[in-house]
Amino acid sequence: EVTESALTDSEARLSFALGQLKKKGYSLWLDDFGSGYSSLNVLKDYEFDVMKIDLKFLVGFDENEQAKPLIDSVITMAKKLGMRTLCEGVETRSQETFLREHGCERLQGYLFGKAIPLEEFNQKILDKTIVISSHLL
Helix, strand or coil: CEEHHHHHCCHHHHHHHHHHHHHCCCCCEEEEECCCCCHHHHHHHCCCCEEEECHHHHCCCCCCCCHHHHHHHHHHHHHHCCCEEEECCCCCHHHHHHHHHCCCCEECCCCCCCCCCHHHHHHHHHCCCCCCCCCCC
């Protein structure tokens, strides 16, 4: 995962490093899309596999009429660029329903669970109460 803001620092070096990771078969994820100032240039200049849509897009989701068409456009744009999508900060069923209906492939947020210690997470995997998917890898 690379945060959008990290892409503005040491651009040439980072571009080379990301290219090397891609050549070795690693999946590149753009984290916090929409939280920085250079989002569209980042999409133009780098090739990512997954776009993590920043949770700020969901702030005021039910009250802000511009939120839904904007989120839909971001999901559509990511797909047209060959990226899969994950939306951060999902807290309500209405957000979940909207995102799924508009093609967002993965959702993350308190609606599904809060952060837990690594040991507890590992135990949940062993107990099969959490299932790990390779879909976005």
